[in-house]
Amino acid sequence: xxxxxxxxxxxxxxxxxxxxxxxxxxxxxxxxxxxxxxxxxxxxxxxxxxxxxxxxxxxxxxxxxxxxxxxxxxxxxxxxxxxxxxxxxxxxxxxxxxxxxxxxxxxxxxxxxxxxxxxxxxxxxxxxxxxxxxxxxxxxxxxxxxxxxxxxxxxxxxxxxxxxxxxxxxxxxxx
Numbered sequence: 001x002x003x004x005x006x007x008x009x010x011x012x013x014x015x016x017x018x019x020x021x022x023x024x025x026x027x028x029x030x031x032x033x034x035x036x037x038x039x040x041x042x043x044x045x046x047x048x049x050x051x052x053x054x055x056x057x058x059x060x061x062x063x064x065x066x067x068x069x070x071x072x073x074x075x076x077x078x079x080x081x082x083x084x085x086x087x088x089x090x091x092x093x094x095x096x097x098x099x100x101x102x103x104x105x106x107x108x109x110x111x112x113x114x115x116x117x118x119x120x121x122x123x124x125x126x127x128x129x130x131x132x133x134x135x136x137x138x139x140x141x142x143x144x145x146x147x148x149x150x151x152x153x154x155x156x157x158x159x160x161x162x163x164x165x166x167x168x169x170x171x172x173x174x175x
Contacts, residue, residue: 001053001063005070008046012074015039016082020089039078043071047130054138064134065150072127076119105175110168117165124158127151 019035022028050067054060090096103109128151135144 001050001058001061001067004046004049005063005067008042008070011042011045012039012078015042016085020085021093024089024093036082039082043074047071047133051134051137054134054144060138060144060146062146062150065131065147068127068130068134068147069123069150069154071130072123072125075126076123080119105173107172110172113165113168117161120158120161124151124154127154 015035015038019032019039022035023032026032046067050064054064058064084099087096087099091098102112131144131147131151134147135141138144
């Protein structure tokens with residue numbers, strides 16, 4: 001399962017790189033759109049493989065929980081990562097404007113930090129839903145209970161991220 005997760009991460013970035021390379025280095029706009037539209041299929045592949053493994057009696061492990069985390073992060077942060085890569089490709093290969101740098105100070109920085117925390121919360125929620133889906137599809141709560149262990153440390157990280165992210169609202173960075 002860990003090899004599949006790594007393969008999905010590589011596939012995610014390969015599809016983005018290919019889609020953007022085709023967009024900015026050739027005139028095959030439709031092919032570029034198809035390649036970029038295939039990026040979410042990586043998540044579907046991982047979800048399907050994890051469910052099949054669990055349904056066939058595979059031992060539940062941390063890697064199944066990691067697959068849920070990967071899917072949650074991919075859904076919550078994927079569009080932002082694609083936009084990040086697109087800005088750099090457009091600037092480097094198509095004469096586009098320089099990539100927008102996130103604000104480092106003031107209320108704009110605080111607002112961005114709050115939005116990033118909400119994305120983090122969304123990733124957490126999606127991962128919890130995926131874990132619930134795993135539990136439902138396997139149908140054996142005692143067998144899938146260990147999967148839920150990945151949420152305990154992530155809950156702590158999410159709480160720390162909340163404190164840090166929202167602290168900039170109360171005490172914004174100064175220039």
